[in-house]
Structures are given as structure tokens and as C-alpha cells.
Amino acid sequence: MIDLDANATTPLLPDVLDAMLPWLREGYANPSGTYAAAKLARQAIEQARARMAAWIGAEPDEIVFTGGGTESVNTALHSLDALTGPGTAVVSAIEHSAVLRCVENLTRETRLVPVDAGGRLDLTAFASALDGAALVSIMAANNETGVIQPLREAVELARGRGLPVHSDAIQVAGKIPLAVKDLGVDLLSLSAHKFHGPKGVGLLYVRRGLRFEPWLRGGGQEAGRRAGTENTAGIVGMAAAAAAVQRHLAAAAEHPLVLPRDAFEAKVLAEIHGVTVNGDRQHRLPNTSHLSFDSCDAAGLLILLDEAGVACSSGSACLTGQTRPSHVQLAMGIPETRARTSLRISFSLLNTLDDALAAATAVKLAVEKLRRVQGPGVGPVWLYSP
Numbered sequence: 600m601i602d603l604d605a606n607a608t609t610p611l612l613p614d615v616l617d618a619m620l621p622w623l624r625e626g627y628a629n630p631s632g633t634y635a636a637a638k639l640a641r642q643a644i645e646q647a648r649a650r651m652a653a654w655i656g657a658e659p660d661e662i663v664f665t666g667g668g669t670e671s672v673n674t675a676l677h678s679l680d681a682l683t684g685p686g687t688a689v690v691s692a693i694e695h696s697a698v699l700r701c702v703e704n705l706t707r708e709t710r711l712v713p714v715d716a717g718g719r720l721d722l723t724a725f726a727s728a729l730d731g732a733a734l735v736s737i738m739a740a741n742n743e744t745g746v747i748q749p750l751r752e753a754v755e756l757a758r759g760r761g762l763p764v765h766s767d768a769i770q771v772a773g774k775i776p777l778a779v780k781d782l783g784v785d786l787l788s789l790s791a792h793k794f795h796g797p798k799g800v801g802l803l804y805v806r807r808g809l810r811f812e813p814w815l816r817g818g819g820q821e822a823g824r825r826a827g828t829e830n831t832a833g834i835v836g837m838a839a840a841a842a843a844v845q846r847h848l849a850a851a852a853e854h855p856l857v858l859p860r861d862a863f864e865a866k867v868l869a870e871i872h873g874v875t876v877n878g879d880r881q882h883r884l885p886n887t888s889h890l891s892f893d894s895c896d897a898a899g900l901l902i903l904l905d906e907a908g909v910a911c912s913s914g915s916a917c918l919t920g921q922t923r924p925s926h927v928q929l930a931m932g933i934p935e936t937r938a939r940t941s942l943r944i945s946f947s948l949l950n951t952l953d954d955a956l957a958a959a960t961a962v963k964l965a966v967e968k969l970r971r972v973q974g975p976g977v978g979p980v981w982l983y984s985p
């Protein structure tokens with residue numbers, strides 16, 4: 600299989616699995632214990648904390664390990680909700696469901712800020728939305744389009760009003776540099792499985808001095824900020840993934856994700872007519888390509904590509920299976936008919952140039968086949984009746 604669905608998840612790099620295995624075998628002791636084996640596990644966690652902190656330009660005591668991206672986001676937003684006074688929660692209209700579903704359950708109203716046609720936050724609308732706001736959450740880059748958001752500018756506007764800002768930076772880590780102090784955010788969420796680490800482990804950056812209310816209560820782990828026995832192997836794996844990704848990026852003259860993505864896109868655009876690249880190409884993650892194919896239902900394309908051994912997505916992986924076009928495309932003003940023809944192709948560090956070119960050929964064949972049977976306009980995919 601050629602896996603081009605890295606924004607959904609990435610495979611463990613070999614170094615990462617090697618780093619984790621000892622902590623799943625003999626290193627299983629509870630890190631809160633007082634005996635030697637427990638102290639070793641504690642040491643490994645604290646080493647990982649220091650590494651993750653250095654990776655994003657934070658201090659070790661600003662890192663809280665969590666059970667993944669969704670948990671980090673929920674922890675951050677519940678803490679802000681609990682500790683800020685009256686006012687709205689301001690979030691972009693293109694946030695991941697981890698943010699959108701979470702804010703629906705806060706004690707306050709939410710204001711969704713629109714994006715422009717390129718999928719970037721509209722800063723003028725954002726500034727207006729800050730009237731009467733109490734907290735802000737803006738993603739660093741979108742998971743569907745890969746469009747990088749003007750986060751630093753948004754933080755500046757919010758901080759000018761004394762408002763705390765959380766950022767879901769889950770799609771950014773491992774793809775472009777991330778420096779929390781430059782961004783000026785108060786809270787920031789990451790998830791290991793998006794950068795070749797294990798699933799079910801993530802972190803929340805909590806700026807030193809920020810008042811914080813834990814969401815998970817129980818034991819006093821993570822300095823009382825996230826209860827629950829630490830996932831030693833997962834945490835070690837996340838730090839190993841960060842180190843491995845850093846090594847990959849440092850070793851390459853050109854960004855190793857850009858080469859296959861650009862080669863794929865160039866071949867698709869050269870060989871298939873009626874293709875639109877969605878999203879601002881100047882502000883895009885190096886690994887993501889979001890494309891619409893005239894007269895091709897994306898569900899049909901996914902079936903044909905799966906048969907050809909190519910895995911990708913018709914939008915956010917979490918939305919696959921829903922027939923509604925994604926909220927991200929609709930927010931960008933992409934008409935429903937076109938939104939139904941869109942694929943998200945996202946590359947990981949393990950994808951080669953050959954993968955990219957073979958996948959482009961598979962897309963071409965799938966599009967040609969679908970257009971032959973569907974004709975102009977998007978209709979039902981009756982090639983594959985159940």
C-alpha cells in the first residue's frame with residue numbers, strides 16, 4: 600500500500616519502536632514508585648519532557664503529558680473555561696472537531712471566525728470577534744488543507760486585549776518549526792502519532808505562570824495537572840519521534856516532505872484536466888495537497904484508489920463516512936458540488952518520490968475511469984452498487 604494519509608496518522612519510525620520496547624518489557628514499573636525500577640521510568644519520562652520542551656522552545660515544567668491530541672485540546676479549553684470571566688470563546692470556523700465539539704460543551708457561547716477563500720483566518724473578522732471574548736483557540740495549520748494560519752498575528756491581537764490563547768498545533772509538529780515563545784501562545788496541543796510517534800500520547804504546553812485547572816482528576820501526576828499513571832513507553836516514543844524527525848529534516852538539503860508532495864501535484868496537474876488545488880499555496884504545510892477533480896465523486900475516487908493500493912482521504916479522516924462536505928471546505932466558500940470531489944493527499948517522511956509518482960498515475964487512472972462512467976456533473980457512484 601502507498602499510504603498518503605499522513606495527516607490522519609503516521610507510521611512509527613524504526614528508532615521510535617526501538618526506544619519504546621524496553622519500557623513495554625522490563626521497564627513497566629509505575630513511575631510514581633519508590634524503588635529502583637520505578638525511578639528509572641521516572642528518569643526516562645523527565646528526559647523525554649526536557650527533549651519535548653527543547654523541541655518546541657519551552658521549559659520542561661511547561662510540558663504536561665496527555666493521552667493524545669484530543670485530550671490536550673479538551674484539557675486546555677476546559678481550564679480556560681473554568682478560569683476566565685464571562686465572555687465568548689472565539690475559535691476559527693475551520694478548527695478540528697476536537698476543538699469544535701469541545702467548545703459546544705463549555706459554559707459560554709462560541710463565536711466562529713470566518714476564513715478567506717484560501718482557508719486562512721480572516722484577521723479583520725477575528726479582531727472584531729474579540730469584543731466581548733474571554734478566551735481564544737486558533738489552530739496553527741488545518742488538517743484538511745494544510746493551510747498555515749496567521750497564528751502569531753492572531754495571538755498579538757488577542758494578547759492586546761489581555762485574552763489567553765490556545766493553539767491546536769497538532770498538524771504542524773514535525774513538518775515545520777514550532778517555537779511557542781515566538782508564537783506567544785498560552786497553551787498549545789500536540790499529538791505524537793502525527794509525527795511518527797505512537798498513538799494515545801500527546802502533550803499540552805502550559806505557559807509558566809498561567810493559571811491552570813486540571814481536567815482529569817485523580818492521582819497527582821504531572822505536577823497535579825493531569826492525573827493518571829504515565830504512559831512511559833508512549834512518552835519515550837514521542838520524544839524519540841521528535842528527535843528522529845529533527846534528524847530527518849536536518850539531514851536533507853531540501854524539505855523531505857516538499858519533494859514528493861510537489862512531484863505528485865505537478866504530475867497530477869500536468870496529466871489530468873479539471874483539477875483545482877484548494878487552499879493558499881503560499882502558506883501551506885509541506886506535505887499536504889488538497890485537490891478537487893471536476894465531475895468525480897470523491898467517494899468513488901477513494902474506492903478506486905484503495906483498489907489500486909493507494910490510501911488517502913476525502914477530507915478529515917474523522918469525517919470520512921459522512922456524506923456532508925467538510926465544514927472546512929464550506930467555510931472557504933468551496934461550492935458543495937466541488938467539495939464532494941475533493942481529496943486530501945498527505946505525505947509522511949516514509950513516502951518516496953516513487954510513491955508520489957505511482958500515486959499520481961493511480962489518481963489519473965481513477966479519475967479517467969470515474970469520468971467515463973459518471974459523465975459530466977457529479978452523480979452517484981453506481982459502478983460499485985452494494
Ligand SMILES: Cc1ncc(COP(=O)(O)O)c(C=O)c1O
Pocket residue numbers: 606607667668669670695697738741742767769770790791799801917
Ligand atoms: C488538527 C487536529 N486536532 C486534533 C486532532 C486529534 O488528535 P488525536 O488523534 O491525537 O486525538 C487531530 C487528529 O486528527 C488533528 O488533525
